[in-house]
Amino acid sequence: MIIYTTEVEDINSFYTLESLKEVYGIIWMLVPILTLVLGITIGVLVIVWLEREISAGIQQRIGPEYAGPLGILQALADGTKLLFKENILPSRGNTRLFSIGPAIAVISILLSFSVIPFSSRLILADLNIGIFLWIAISSIAPVGLLMSGYGSNNKYSFLGGLRAAAQSISYEIPLTLCVLSISLLSNSSSTVDIVEAQSKYGFWGWNLWRQPIGFIVFLISSLAECERLPFDLPEAEEELVAGYQTEYSGIKFGLFYVASYLNLLLSSLFVTVLYLGGWNISIPYVFAPELFEINKINGIIGTTIGIFITLAKTYLFLFISIATRWTLPRLRMDQLLNLGWKFLLPISLGNLLLTTSFQLLSL
């Protein structure tokens, strides 16, 4: 059999076309990912600004006002300043752990955003193990904090890192048990399915009413996972100077801030998705979804409304956690661990038991 060179060239060109198609597929996949990263970066900047403005409001101060209108650009200005700051490596520390630590904390939290549905089809990866991926990945963050605490070779940092790890793992079990109850109710651990299970009956269909105990336990545990006040023991500034961040300067210090605010945004988004019906317009008897055909057709308007509703619910919870910061005093370490192990864990186990029994009764 003779193969002419032109045929070979044809085959080759087809081959390159096919491979080009794959390359285009990958590039096309990059677009939503970069949009997501950009979106959550802007989200973090907004949260930083909101936190400053709300804190100022609570303490009757003025807050940021010079950078941009109403001080909106304050967070951006701070971030740019941190970029130009000197990068100090402690002389006796472990440089490698010291540098990788903040990056690991950020990476693990960034990854968890891939399973959040912002609108009805607007999700990076609709996995059937979506919420499980979040639980698995979010437990990597304390490793990063522990690494940075250990790598600094500073007593404050070391204690802060230990506290961060102990706190995260203590509150992870109640958190996971609450999520387990939710996925038992929805018979799925895909975030999209969980939201769709809450789409009927307006806000009466929210998991909030079917899981009131779980909701409260989830809220407390997610606050503790974010290391926000009243659970900010790892960086308690009166005892440990700044916890695991003590030795950091420049952008690595900024990365810790990015990680903590990303974590806050993520927890609020998950509260919205798990308990508050995600992107649904949750008004009973007003069939707004049918009116705008949001749940049926994924038009641009419907998607935009979905995003808007998700973010509105999310920012409500961000507001609650920021207001909590200036309302409640900090716990002691033993109180914190007792709350986790002796209160939240039995309660969330009981909640799981209740949920299972009701599922069995509704058979």
Place this chain on the structure above:
Amino acid sequence: MSEFAPISIYLVISPLVSLILLGLPFPFASNSSTYPEKLSAYECGFDPFGDARSRFDIRFYLVSILFIIPDPEVTFSFPWAVPPNKIDLFGFWSMMAFLLILTIGSFYEWKRGASDRE
């Protein structure tokens, strides 16, 4: 499995994002002179007393040991919760036995004072 493709790409992108952030200051950041006091560990302005790699409270260690048992148990109960057909009596009671063991273990460690912090 195609829904995992964005995840795997994202798995590459997110380290890149944080590494770019880590690398960005190198051309710009100021590099003033360094001296030993600047690079030493911060201890309220004093010279650091000893090394941080010393003994620490055993209770942090205990917490992580306590964590190891319940966490896989909870993780392994996800396959039980998720299937689309509802759980029947057999599934219910087998899970209850599982949870009972977990509860007995937690109760035992509570009574033994493993989670006490005096």
